[in-house]
Amino acid sequence: MFEIGPLLIQAFTYARQFLTTLGATPLQAVVGIKFLQTTLTISIILAIPLFLVYAERKISAFMQARLGPMHTGPWGLLQTPADTIKLLFKEDIVPQGADRLLHLLAVILAAAPVFVCFAPVPWGTGFPLINLDTGILFVFAVSGVSTLGILAAGWGSGNKFSMLGGLRGAAQMVSYEIPRALSVVPVVLFYSSLNLQTIATAQMERWHGWMPKWFIFYPGIGQIAFIVFLIASVAETNRIPFDIPEAESELVSGYHTEYSGMKFAFFFLAEYVYVFLSSALVTTLFLGGADGAAFLPSWMWFLGKTLLIVFLFLWFRWTFPRLRVDRLMQFCWQFLLPLALVNIVLTVGWMMCKTPSQDVLPTQAAIPSSEMHGSPDDAGLTKAVEK
Amino acid sequence: MTLPLGIFYALSALMIGFSLVVVTSRNLFRGAMCLTASMGFVAAFFALLGGDFLAASQLLIYVGGVMVLILFVVMFVQTPDLFRARQTSVRWIPALLLAGGVGALFIRAFCHIESPTELPVLQPTSTALGHLLLGDMAVPFEVISLVLLAALVGALVFGLERES
């Protein structure tokens, strides 16, 4: 039906021609368009936590035999905007012994990378902001930067206990990055490309007609990779059962207890955008991104699957108790990591037996040619840069 | 002054600024943070010069891994007096002269290097890099894993607290 992807591409090409008629050099036009696309995507991403916070409160309420916010607006719909405005007016306290600049920088470091990670994620046909060849690696690299935000928050709060909380939080995130990255290796091996767009489109085929060839349906390797990636993502976003910040505040104050007002709201916002990003990655890698029957536009398929995975994240939060700190680390190093490594071996075994004669690695000639069928102005960008 | 050159000058000015702060700042944590920023700009330069896989791995390994490690150690070691004491040893003037001399020598040598003007279009490098690493550079690739193993064991040996 109303497939928005191609419409957007047309709109952007007209805008580019319009800019060139205004006398901008082709490069400036392309950069302008990219800027426009980025603001559009970031505005969508900023709207999502508003919805997610409301969804979490409602879903957790129904799980707990209560109603959740009902008073602000019909069925409590205006609850999140009301909270945001309230947080806006809250006084912004910086602890006395703290390093003022670092206190602020920590929030930026924790929140900003998450938005950058959305660039290579394909929302639907013709939608990705930039068709990045090193898609998934770029996402892991940039999301690694938010660990620094937690360390800076711990150190920037001035008191010894939030520093300890920061250290533990960062240690958890760093150690869960490894199984998370390793669990993606089978997917990359299978579709022999890091580019999220290629991975998503490669999962569009069907097994004998009806069964979608999503990676999760591959027996054995698909399910293991999916589970390891999901668990590691829950740990990366610091949510129960892996939430060090709350667990720390039980005893030693967590790293974001010294924050108030808008800064605290940003930590909160970053967590929800990070949850949405992780579920978007799960959809792209394991559930075939925007692949779905024709009666729904592709981006709606993508959004539906992602929200399903987000529901999983919310569900985990309200059913599981919290793991103890050292058990949590032990779980990562002695269970998740070996499982991910075994899964890689299984995948290679699967690929070997699938194509016994031909060398597993595609020969030199078979390197996919560089022209992507993503948004055409990508190629334009590289040519323009060289002029 | 085309756009790419403008970008180049802006990035390099920022990077040099952050690196100077790393070397001169009194507060170790601020130094470590500025080192992270300068490494981020190095990743930007890799991207500018066509190494997209390289930029991502620089961010992943350096900024996500090594810098977190350095920040960990800085937080362990933050003794109050370390902050206030003069950060540079008494012989900072000869060091400045030596560094300046070496820098000037390099720059004079590099200024007149002519480089080809028309260059091929930037290609995505991850697949080609993969073939290179596992094809011609297979031996160094394996040796590196031994180096990493040795580093891991070494770090554990030094790091573990032994009641000697």
Added chain:
Amino acid sequence: MITLAHMLCLSAILFSIGIYGVLARKSLIAILMSVELMFNAANINLVAFNRFLYPDSLWGQGLVLLVITVAAAEAVVGLALVIAIYRNTKNLNADDLHLLHD
């Protein structure tokens, strides 16, 4: 247009800042950080040579990957040493660490 000379001058400046850092800083960690700076300067040079002089092969970038790995390994061992020294002598002043045995 960005030329090879631009890149090499930039990495030369970065390298000299690294040298100054190693020679002039008192605290061990600061010295370690300056060494990291020098590693990065070398990496920029490698990528620049690969891009301008041998654009069709990728040996430069392959070497940079190896350099990054070695630098990470070196940083790990260096920091472990720093922690061990700090635990025994409680100060990280490079000038005071001239005794081979206490």
Added chain:
Amino acid sequence: MIDPPLLNKAVVPASALDVFPTQAPEKGMFISLGPHHPSTHGVLRVAITTEGEIVTGAQPDIGYLHRATEKLAEKRTYPQIIVLTDRLDYLAAMTNNWSYCLAVEKMLNVAIPERADYLRMIVGELQRIASHCVFIGTYGIDIGAFTPFFYSFGRERERILDLFEELCGARLTYNYVRIGGVMADAPDGWLDKVKVFVKEMYAAADEYDKLLTYNPIFTDRTQGIGIMTSEVAKAWGVTGPNLRASGERADVRIDDPYGLYPRVKFDIPIGKNGDCWERYKCRVDEVRESLKIIEQALAQIQPGETMGKVAKYFRVPPGEGYGHLEAPRGDLGFYIISDGSPSPYRFHIRAPSFINLQVLQQLLKGWKVADVIAILGSIDIVLGEVDR
């Protein structure tokens, strides 16, 4: 006039001040947990000294909720004191009233009509279920699971409080049990409502098992943690579910039966190795036992008198008396010295939480910092009773 034994001259051990850690030991770290802290069940401060990850010393600091109940009682007549006993263990007011009335009735040796005793037993067991529901909910939150709280505290306990409100008009401070009987007979249809509730409560107890008791992360956090052997428990005078979880078969309802407990059959859930999980499991099983007791009481209850022959203003013959019963948290006793006047000369409460809390000093030593909350929660103390 009897000159009272020298009871209340507290002997402050000379070394009490240094027993109390206030600054960090040279190697470890000092954490002051509380007094207003998300998971210390009220205003309790525990000064914890740790060495690295292991707790080396824990000193509970109490007195933040002290209201001098025992001194107040000396200025009030016996029936007026019932109101004070509601506020001791504010999660189990019924059993407080009952225990106090037992003590006074023993001194007055007045006969209690049978229906009153049955009503007391039903109401006492309902109160035990309500108190254990609070424990199950808050212990879930301590370990990090938020949802069981809304089921046990939010749903089951609310139904019990509604039953109590229908019975005696109050939800928390009932003073339904009076000296010589109960305040009023159960309104008609009330007993059937209790019957309906008891049937549904069985299903709820099984639901807690599914939600928390056999949850792998919960068992991983609580099994084998905070182990209290029966010798340690007896040495510190611990009573109630904490003692039974360590393998001791000690229950006032069996050792020193009161009311009509001999007429009902029920067994006592006993644990083996006394860790946090066993203490939790014993309380969940006790809920089922209480349901059995209520069922049998509902079957045996006959219509009749609900108030014995007690004058409105009575004087207790001089002497001392002690009455105790099995409160949800342990052996709750009231010791009264009367000098013949309408108000007691000396009124002392043997509060189980106060005594169970002391075992923390030994129990917390040697465990990890992350386990402190789990162990503290499993002891299930109520500060109203501790500080009196």
